[in-house]
Amino acid sequence: MSGRRRAALGRIPRxxxxxxxxxxxxxxxxxxxxxxxQVPDEISHFGYAQYLAQTGRPPPQRANAPQxxxxxxxxxxxxxxxxxxxxxxxxxxxxxxxxxxxxxxxxTHPSPRGAGGASSATNQPPLYYALAAIPYWLSPSHDLxxxxxxxxxxxxxxxxxxxxxxxxxxxxxxxxxxxxxxxGALAAxxxxxxxxxxxGVHGDNLLFLASAATLLLLARAFRRGLTVRRGGALGAxxxxxxxxxxxxxxxxxxxxxxxxxxxxxxGRDRGMRLRAAALASAIVAVPVGLYALLNVTVWHRGGxxxxxxxxxxxxxxxxxxxxxxxxxxxxxxxxxxxxxxALPGYAPWTIWFHGFIGHFGWLDYAxxxxxxxxxxxxxxxxxxxxxxxxxxxxxxRGWAGLAWRRPFALVLAxxxxxxxxxxxxxxxxxxxxxxxxxxxxxxxxxxxALYGLLVALAxxxxxxxxxxxxGAALVVLAMAHGLFAELLTISRYYG
Amino acid sequence: MRVxxxxxxxxxxxxxxxxxxxxxxxxxxxGTSFVLQRAFVAAVPAGGIACQPATWLAGGSAAAQLVxxxxxxxxxxxxxxxxxxxxxxxxxxxxxxxxxxxxxxxVPFAVAVHGDHxxxxxxxxxxxxxxxxxxxxxxxxxxxxxxxxxxTGGVVGFRYLRAGRESWWSLLPALARRFGLGKAxxxxxxxxxxxxxxxxxxxxxxxRLLVREARx
Numbered sequence: 001m002s003g004r005r006r007a008a009l010g011r012i013p014r015x016x017x018x019x020x021x022x023x024x025x026x027x028x029x030x031x032x033x034x035x036x037x038q039v040p041d042e043i044s045h046f047g048y049a050q051y052l053a054q055t056g057r058p059p060p061q062r063a064n065a066p067q068x069x070x071x072x073x074x075x076x077x078x079x080x081x082x083x084x085x086x087x088x089x090x091x092x093x094x095x096x097x098x099x100x101x102x103x104x105x106x107x108t109h110p111s112p113r114g115a116g117g118a119s120s121a122t123n124q125p126p127l128y129y130a131l132a133a134i135p136y137w138l139s140p141s142h143d144l145x146x147x148x149x150x151x152x153x154x155x156x157x158x159x160x161x162x163x164x165x166x167x168x169x170x171x172x173x174x175x176x177x178x179x180x181x182x183x184g185a186l187a188a189x190x191x192x193x194x195x196x197x198x199x200g201v202h203g204d205n206l207l208f209l210a211s212a213a214t215l216l217l218l219a220r221a222f223r224r225g226l227t228v229r230r231g232g233a234l235g236a237x238x239x240x241x242x243x244x245x246x247x248x249x250x251x252x253x254x255x256x257x258x259x260x261x262x263x264x265x266x267g268r269d270r271g272m273r274l275r276a277a278a279l280a281s282a283i284v285a286v287p288v289g290l291y292a293l294l295n296v297t298v299w300h301r302g303g304x305x306x307x308x309x310x311x312x313x314x315x316x317x318x319x320x321x322x323x324x325x326x327x328x329x330x331x332x333x334x335x336x337x338x339x340x341x342a343l344p345g346y347a348p349w350t351i352w353f354h355g356f357i358g359h360f361g362w363l364d365y366a367x368x369x370x371x372x373x374x375x376x377x378x379x380x381x382x383x384x385x386x387x388x389x390x391x392x393x394x395x396x397r398g399w400a401g402l403a404w405r406r407p408f409a410l411v412l413a414x415x416x417x418x419x420x421x422x423x424x425x426x427x428x429x430x431x432x433x434x435x436x437x438x439x440x441x442x443x444x445x446x447x448x449a450l451y452g453l454l455v456a457l458a459x460x461x462x463x464x465x466x467x468x469x470x471g472a473a474l475v476v477l478a479m480a481h482g483l484f485a486e487l488l489t490i491s492r493y494y495g
Numbered sequence: 496m497r498v499x500x501x502x503x504x505x506x507x508x509x510x511x512x513x514x515x516x517x518x519x520x521x522x523x524x525x526g527t528s529f530v531l532q533r534a535f536v537a538a539v540p541a542g543g544i545a546c547q548p549a550t551w552l553a554g555g556s557a558a559a560q561l562v563x564x565x566x567x568x569x570x571x572x573x574x575x576x577x578x579x580x581x582x583x584x585x586x587x588x589x590x591x592x593x594x595x596x597x598x599x600x601x602v603p604f605a606v607a608v609h610g611d612h613x614x615x616x617x618x619x620x621x622x623x624x625x626x627x628x629x630x631x632x633x634x635x636x637x638x639x640x641x642x643x644x645x646x647t648g649g650v651v652g653f654r655y656l657r658a659g660r661e662s663w664w665s666l667l668p669a670l671a672r673r674f675g676l677g678k679a680x681x682x683x684x685x686x687x688x689x690x691x692x693x694x695x696x697x698x699x700x701x702x703r704l705l706v707r708e709a710r711x
Binding site for chain 2: 015018019022025026029032033035036079080083087089090091092093094095096097098099102103141143145146148149178179182183186465466468469470471472473475476477479480483484486487490491494495
């Protein structure tokens, strides 16, 4: 590690590392609490990582080939996975005899090398799975469950890094109140929907890290100016995001807008800023282009993005533009007269808010209904406090004092619009084709840093005298939220 | 000081809430037969018997729970028995006067089950007057329950309940044992208590961090 980089890491407050460590340990605890493969789509993500680890290449998505290796398929069967998943009244292995049966079956050494059949994850780029292959191979045991446990720790590590990015993001946005950085980051570290995904082998974990890092680097660039170094770092974060999960493509218009605003803003060093923007673009374009080329020429994965973009955007030709736009509208806003019900209920409440508070497993268990009403009231209070905090900050600084924050807010809006549009576009087709709702609250977790910001602003909104105490209360509330979610999970699978 | 007071009060409230939640008493699950309750798969006439081979009977069960749909309005009466491959009776029980609303019916066993019985033949007799349908999962005739010697549409599913109404506190030993199963080989009965200590440590560390940072 270069001296400069070491110095930069040394400048991060110890509280930032403490928040990251707390998130890492919390996610590691969750990874043991949640039974194998009970994180949504973990069977597919593990299957992808195992194929890559065994063959050195991403799955070719062969038609009619099995999705999982014999080893994974056997483990799923012996774990009663297909009985337990989606059925809150069912339980997995509860007896020593059943457990011995599982071990004995895995001891027959079924092949860990799959056929690379298409699954819900195989059209994704391979970066997360390549990282997950490291603990897979480092595992001293070749037992699937041992390897899975170690791979889950990689996700916990990514969650810790994500929370560090949230902390640093808050440091950029609220430089005058260091205690709020800790409050916001800790709220994120205990958020149970985030932790549930961090408990499993799941590509979303790299998406969350890349998204938090991108928000952090954009905030730094807007606050301190775009330098070649910052441009390079931003490009690297975006490249990791795109090569981690295709969902990140939804952020590219927002990132492009940010680079344009940063590079073309009047002022000194415009040449350097343009070079920085060009470098950021190149750092994204080169590895992504290489990935696309490999998909077509070496891995033969059915197109430059392995069918990922096609699958997400034009899977259902029967869904018209109007239907998609209606769907996107109803993701955030009440149904307009003359439009159909694209989503059940009022999506911001039933899907996003309920899901964010907790809808766990393969969406098969949740808190009792009164919890969501209570959480709604608390959330409203938090929003009011945050609004008060924001208003007082604006008053104190004046409109001119918000200088870099205004274009940054515009970029955040563009990033959010991109994500909502991408989710809705795909969600409309999915709903049309399957009848099921595509949207899940975890799709919003790329904006985990904004959740941290909301809590930090709410604490600050209580004023200097009471702010830290309110912040502490909000963190304990977040911890209690996480703890009761863990207890709920234990009762779901073991009680 | 304010932060310390708020933390003390908030942590005490959370501790009280957790203690209250874990003190809730109910009849707890002993296991399932690993069969989904997707549809009514077996019609049993009044006085008839449905027998389901290869049924998992969980150790520690004091009652079996099955989902039924009655064909009439008169109260239900059911008998169940579970026999091992050698014909030995593993568990049996009966229930009378159950309102014919349908849904889950709990049949207490005469004696609680000791140890798991991986492959019993479970027989359900309708002792009532109207007949009923049993819930389970669609299956091939070879695996399906049989009524009067004929294969029905699927496998009948059971859930098993422990004796009495227990709090989560009293269930902790069973929870700890179950928690260590079906996971990486390093985990075992010790894992749940150790994780509880780790979580407690995490809470202490977080509280200390909040107190320290509040001074900044």
